[in-house]
Amino acid sequence: EAAVTQSPRNKVAVTGGKVTLSCNQTNNHNNMYWYRQDTGHGLRLIHYSYGAGSTEKGDIPDGYKASRPSQENFSLILELATPSQTSVYFCASGDRGLGGLGEQYFGPGTRLTVL
Amino acid sequence: AQRVTQVQPTGSSQWGEEVTLDCSYETSEYFYRIFWYRQLFSGEMVFLIYQPSFDTQNQRSGRYSVVFQKSFKSISLVISASQPEDSGTYFCALSELIMGYKLTFGTGTSLLVDP
Numbered sequence: 001e002a003a004v005t006q007s008p009r010n011k012v013a014v015t016g017g018k019v020t021l022s023c024n025q026t027n028n029h030n031n032m033y034w035y036r037q038d039t040g041h042g043l044r045l046i047h048y049s050y051g052a053g054s055t056e057k058g059d060i061p062d063g064y065k066a067s068r069p070s071q072e073n074f075s076l077i078l079e080l081a082t083p084s085q086t087s088v089y090f091c092a093s094g095d096r097g098l099g100g101l102g103e104q105y106f107g108p109g110t111r112l113t114v115l
Numbered sequence: 116a117q118r119v120t121q122v123q124p125t126g127s128s129q130w131g132e133e134v135t136l137d138c139s140y141e142t143s144e145y146f147y148r149i150f151w152y153r154q155l156f157s158g159e160m161v162f163l164i165y166q167p168s169f170d171t172q173n174q175r176s177g178r179y180s181v182v183f184q185k186s187f188k189s190i191s192l193v194i195s196a197s198q199p200e201d202s203g204t205y206f207c208a209l210s211e212l213i214m215g216y217k218l219t220f221g222t223g224t225s226l227l228v229d230p
Contacts, residue, residue: 109158
């Protein structure tokens, strides 16, 4: 029933390993976003997408890649995970903002720990 | 530079009191929106209310309303008749048309409403 789901919900990874965080939305929204949340920083945008096949860099893209293979799915990839990437990651979907509010709907978050 | 500022890291209230949470932002755009989200203790992000820049009327939604001072680039969220269930962290976020309506978040205000 949840419109934006994320998997896994918790992940422990080793430094230098590859991590893939997955997001699925059933809102039929064109736009999808990946944020990370750290104490004292609020939510910061990593990558976003305007539709299948498109990815754009957000405010803090270094060390991350993104993939949008379909309208519903948006992945965040850490090719070489580092301890500084330990954080809570949120996926969100939203409409284009034109004619709509432009609000975003968030997934439940993924807690990633890189040891 | 922080573009969205929430100077109150914490706040408290007694049951039934009105609560005001402040936010200021920086933009040179004419078309933008300010969103308010609440993060529950579970981590879930819930959309509360938004204010479009072109609307001089303060928006209201249930017990939530905003005080929009466009010339000062500030906006306050007002929660009337606060309840313990309103406890959580409140984020304001700036959304600009020129930036594709991406959200730039403040660092949040953690509110505790005492029963």
